[in-house]
Amino acid sequence: MSRNQNQPKYRAIEDYLRSRIISGEFAVDTLLPTEEMLCARFGVSRATVRTALSNIQADGLIVRSPAVGSRVIASTRRRAFQAGWNSVEDLLQHTKAVSLHVQAINEIVMGTGMAEDVGFAAGRSVVRVEGVRWNEFETDQPICYVEIFFDALYNEISPRIGTAGLPIADLIEDQYQVRIERIKQEVSAGRLAPATAAMLGAEENASSLIIKRWYFDNNDRMFEMTRSQYPADRFRYVVDFGRSSDDAPRA
The missing domain is CATH 3.40.1410.10 (Chorismate lyase-like)
Incomplete structure (x- = not known):
């Protein structure tokens, strides 16, 4: 998979997920690939994946839950900041x-x-x-x-x-x-x-x-x-x- 070598790794994950949410490939009310799947796909740490997911959540596109995963809730970015913290790690x-x-x-x-x-x-x-x-x-x-x-x-x-x-x-x-x-x-x-x-x-x-x-x-x-x-x-x-x-x- 090609990507800009100067681009931060978390940004590449964001771009991948955000473009597919907007296009409808990852439809509203469906789950995104798991953190483990994204780690394997991009060859990055779980912390890097979580940074990308946190930024997408801040755009109001997903909500995250340890028990469920990352669920798509909108296909366009919301103006209000949205958060859903479930642990000390999520908050940090x-x-x-x-x-x-x-x-x-x-x-x-x-x-x-x-x-x-x-x-x-x-x-x-x-x-x-x-x-x-x-x-x-x-x-x-x-x-x-x-x-x-x-x-x-x-x-x-x-x-x-x-x-x-x-x-x-x-x-x-x-x-x-x-x-x-x-x-x-x-x-x-x-x-x-x-x-x-x-x-x-x-x-x-x-x-x-x-x-x-x-x-x-x-x-x-x-x-x-x-x-x-x-x-x-x-x-x-x-x-x-x-x-x-x-x-x-x-x-």
């Missing part, structure tokens, strides 16, 4: 598929009110990162405003944030060998404040979705927290449920 792949445009990085001390919301103890020194995230295929507008807080013990990664092409959690793991073992997530509705709306190019006081996440290491110690705010028309979360083997109908 998503974070790698979007770019963080940093507005500010500051070391701060947690006040009482902020500590209650963020989760670090009052008086604790943390690094606060403020910025917007863009999907690489949605260059006309950012998909969300984000604040990221992490323990100031890891502040040596600060110069690499937004330039290394890696999530902050990966930078921390790379430099300090602190690995995410679990993530707690909270989703709520909100309104866009004027300053946030201006950064996103959105309407002031418009409806939004707020996603907060707390990241814990193998000692169940929280070391990072993120708060993302999406304009309502720029985000869609999809979960595809399947029955577990224990719930299979009995004869």
Whole structure:
């Protein structure tokens, strides 16, 4: 199979799948080839295949589920960002598929009110990162405003944030060998404040979705927290449920 040798491997997989979804060869409500099949076909790692699938999912063409696979849900790209995370690995792949445009990085001390919301103890020194995230295929507008807080013990990664092409959690793991073992997530509705709306190019006081996440290491110690705010028309979360083997109908 021929392909541009200068093209990233994941891009070749994306082009292959996207063109066949658009043409109808991979029709709506059918499953894409499995990760194993794509690994064998393109001679790449599972991580490379997952990056390609994550980008196609971000276009709103597929939804992914560990129990089912990658199912086609549309043949044309949607304007809203769509996600369907089922594991820590899925979430990290998503974070790698979007770019963080940093507005500010500051070391701060947690006040009482902020500590209650963020989760670090009052008086604790943390690094606060403020910025917007863009999907690489949605260059006309950012998909969300984000604040990221992490323990100031890891502040040596600060110069690499937004330039290394890696999530902050990966930078921390790379430099300090602190690995995410679990993530707690909270989703709520909100309104866009004027300053946030201006950064996103959105309407002031418009409806939004707020996603907060707390990241814990193998000692169940929280070391990072993120708060993302999406304009309502720029985000869609999809979960595809399947029955577990224990719930299979009995004869």
